[in-house]
Amino acid sequence: MTYVERYELAFTASGAEDDVVVVRRTERAGAGGSPVYEDESGIVRAEISEQGEVRMLASGAHQAAGLPVTVRPLDDREPAGEPPVPGG
Numbered sequence: 001m002t003y004v005e006r007y008e009l010a011f012t013a014s015g016a017e018d019d020v021v022v023v024r025r026t027e028r029a030g031a032g033g034s035p036v037y038e039d040e041s042g043i044v045r046a047e048i049s050e051q052g053e054v055r056m057l058a059s060g061a062h063q064a065a066g067l068p069v070t071v072r073p074l075d076d077r078e079p080a081g082e083p084p085v086p087g088g
Contacts, residue, residue, distance in 0.1 A: 001050055003035050009046065009054070009068040018069060023048075030055060 005025050010018040021044045023037035030036050030047030032055065038045045045057040048071070056065040 003050060004048075004073040006074040007037055007046075007048055008070075008072045008074055009044070010070040010072075011066060011068050022074065030057065 003025055007023050008020055009023060010020045013019045021039050023039050023044060023046060025035045025037050028036040032047055032049065034047050034049040034053075036045060036047050036057065038059075043059050044065070045059045046068075047055040047057060052071050052073070054068060054071050056067060058065065
């Protein structure tokens with residue numbers, strides 16, 4: 001199976017803009033057998049399938065992470081938070 005190395009997850013925020021978090025694939029697998037991805041802090045964790053299905057995982061007690069409103073695979077050459085470059 002081929003899995004994406006990074007994803008950009010966007011969560012609805014109370015402000016004008018969504019909160020965007022970039023997660024990277026770890027060596028761990030979730031209960032569904034798909035890779036676990038996490039942000040640099042290790043707080044945001046998600047199991048993401050090859051089809052882009054997301055299951056948020058708690059990283060601490062009493063954490064109830066909501067589902068992201070968008071999930072976008074990132075090319076390793078593509079900077080996070082910016083749209084892909086056409087033909088790039």
